[in-house]
């Protein structure tokens with residue numbers, strides 16, 4: 001059995017849509033999987049060998065299937081279905097162009113790819129809706145994982161759960177993902193996700209709009225970027241975001257795009273102002289390009305938890321990128337940049353015939 005799983009990267013929030021909006025983009029994590037059924041025993045930990053190339057190579061991503069995020073998630077899903085290890089013998093070559101901890105949903109893609117991997121090697125027959133439940137037991141905000149799973153420009157929400165199901169969703173991550181035991185099976189059964197934890201709706205995306213991603217060469221772990229956010233907000237700031245989030249999906253779906261309308265509907269007061277403590281010069285960077293100063297620019301925001309900046313535009317991509325890169329440079333920060341477009345298909349598994 002030989003197949004490839006492709007999971008897109010994603011940009012969450014798009015300004016005011018904190019933990020709600022996600023956009024899948026055209027850079028893909030790939031798992032090239034071979035299951036050699038002619039073998040009857042395997043020397044590999046839990047029957048799984050991993051090789052890796054791309055971002056996070058050179059040792060920062062573990063090749064131990066009990067430590068690697070993708071295979072830990074797959075083991076969680078397999079064990080929920082009473083399959084204790086990978087089938088003998090599973091070999092996975094991971095190709096990852098998505099930079100880690102930069103706000104482009106690397107962990108969302110890894111979690112979705114892990115659930116897909118379990119579904120294929122374990123022949124579990126899970127629907128995408130059920131796969132989303134498993135993803136949400138690991139990454140608990142739905143914006144990146146729903147975008148990576150379903151593709152496109154999505155609005156997401158968590159369903160109201162019964163009290164007993166809420167407590168199941170709040171189980172610490174350490175009890176969900178298998179701990180490293182050196183390949184020894186403890187026999188523990190992880191918690192099954194409640195049914196129907198989250199939901200999504202795909203919005204229209206105007207085909208003229210492309211995405212300039214400015215990727216600084218430093219990491220902001222999402223957990224840290226969530227720590228700096230307040231526990232409660234001023235009513236005026238919440239209303240400010242609600243007013244803009246009501247416009248955003250309409251503004252980005254309209255063709256031809258209206259730059260002033262998009263620019264104002266991408267403003268945020270819930271997460272970006274607080275994250276400037278982690279991203280030097282963030283406020284100035286977000287103000288350094290406007291539709292007036294840079295024709296073609298539609299809007300600008302922090303991508304996910306940052307530090308990547310996402311500028312939406314219809315033209316002048318290079319000029320916009322170079323202005324933002326120069327702005328980061330004044331703070332001593334080097335950046336890469338990429339021109340991306342929405343990935344409409346979401347995660348796929350394709351078999352070699």
Ligand SMILES: Nc1ncnc2c1ncn2[C@@H]1O[C@H](COP(=O)(O)OP(=O)(O)OP(=O)(O)O)[C@@H](O)[C@H]1O
Pocket residue numbers: 010012029056061062068069070096099100101102103104105106107108110144220221222223303304305306
């Ligand atoms: N392909 C991968 N293989 C294994 N682990 C990965 C992979 N991609 C991401 N990870 C894990 O996820 C971590 C990054 O997740 P984090 O949530 O901090 O950032 P992000 O997902 O890149 O950004 P954001 O959530 O803001 O979009 C990495 O440090 C690594 O532990």
Ligand SMILES: N[C@@H](CCO)C(=O)O
Pocket residue numbers: 012013018019020141143144222225226271304305
């Ligand atoms: N909505 C999340 C996305 C990052 O994973 C955040 O901004 O923290």
